[in-house]
Amino acid sequence: MNTLTDNHIKLTSFSHGGGCGCKIAPGVLADILKNTRGFPVPKELMVGIETADDAAVYRLNDEQALIATTDFFMPIVDDPYQFGRIAATNAISDVYAMGGTPIMALALVGMPIDKLPVSVIGKILEGGESICAEAGIPIAGGHTIDSVEPIYGLVVLGLVHPDKVRRNADAKAGDKLVLGKPLGVGVLSAALKKGRLDDAGYAAMIASTTKLNKPGRFLSDMAGVNALTDVTGFGLLGHLLEVSRGAGIGARIHMPMVPLLPEVRRLAEAGCVTGASARNWAGYGKDVALGTGISSVEQALLTDPQTSGGLLVSCAPGAVDAVLDLFRREGFAGAAVIGEMVDGPAKVEVIA
Structure with missing residues (x-):
């Protein structure tokens, strides 16, 4: 067992990537998944993998549909408690992104037991538990x-x-695009690793x-909200x-309007x-102007x-x-x- 004190453990030094930057590149992922779409699915499966949506949705009855998702990654910060909080917030977000309300979670924990003190692992779990309590x-x-x-995340249900599921594929031409959080987490994480x-x-x-996307569960009740991710x-x-391809229409972003x-x-x-x-960019830049x-x-x-x-x-513009x-x-x-959905091919245009 590593005898270093908790304060000397740098979690990010144990991983080759951190946070959602660990994801397999979109082009590679498309190659991996291209031959996995031929299996039969039950009629109760309302949302599967066909539009790369945030979670699976299974109709239970006329009043309830079950949302199921999972997300996990390597550390994006060195503080174990904050790593747990970030990972849990990220995993729960997929339920909110479908317009749903989370009901329970299962923890996914992979740790280098010979390198991390048990106390550090405990703080990661404690951080995740704190966010679940908030949810x-x-x-x-x-x-x-x-x-x-080190790997930590959740399965979230x-x-x-069923009538209020908000998929990523139901956008309409003329819709306005609203972004809930400013961009830049990856940039900040890169600066953190460089000590800057x-x-x-x-x-x-x-x-x-660590801010839960709770508005998602209320957005599903609002008229005019057509798509959500x-x-x-x-x-x-x-x-x-993904929104554009699912709907079969284009999208336009106004760069000066994008919050950072x-x-x-x-x-x-x-x-x-x-x-x-x-x-x-290498994976999808060909579809961006x-x-x-x-x-x-x-x-x-x-x-x-x-x-x-x-x-x-x-x-819809009237719902903005x-x-x-x-x-x-x-x-x-x-x-x-930050922009709007437009008639045309499933591509994104960015204008200054």
Whole structure:
């Protein structure tokens, strides 16, 4: 057993990537999954893998559908308690992104037992439990393994009325796009690894990544909210492309309207970007048209992997004020309209 004290453990040193930046690149993932779509599915399965949605949804009866999802990753920060909080917040988000309410979770724990003190592992679990308590759900079990790298996450189950499921594929031309959280988590995590993130930047990163996307469960009740997803490892462009492809229409982003976490643009200009950002662009950049004046830094920001990122809402223009009011009542002051869905092929245009 490693005898280092808890304060000397740097969790990020044990992993080759962190947070949602650990995701398999979108192009590689598409190759892996391309031959897995031929199996029969029951009629009760309302949402499966066909549109790369946030969670599976299974109709139980006329009043209830079960939402099932899982998410886990390696450390994005060194503080074990905060790592647990971030991972749990990220996993629960997928239920909110379907318009549902979480009901319970199972813990997924893989730890290098010969390298991490039991006390550190305990703090990771404690952090996850604290977020589940905030969401009002128990951790009802789980599974543990002895792993080369620290891994933590959750299986999360939720409920939603079958008529209120909000898929990522039901956007309509003319819809406005609302983003719930500012971008930049990947940039801040890169700066943290390079020792260039100050206390204020770290605090902003923790605040964003541990804020539960609770507005999702209320958005499903609102008229005019047509599609819903959350922005995570594939960046804003990647997840908006999933919305666009599912609906079979285009999308447009106005770069000046996209909210960013404090200091993110400056840090990105100084080279604090993740390798996942470049992998994301390589995977789907062919379906993105960058307008004149969009810089390479802005490209990196739009592909920046968001660990526990914000909800992305496609709603009718008449619903925008109500959507923004909901976000602000729930404490999401940075929520903003960033663009619209448009007629045309399933591509994204970014204009300056």
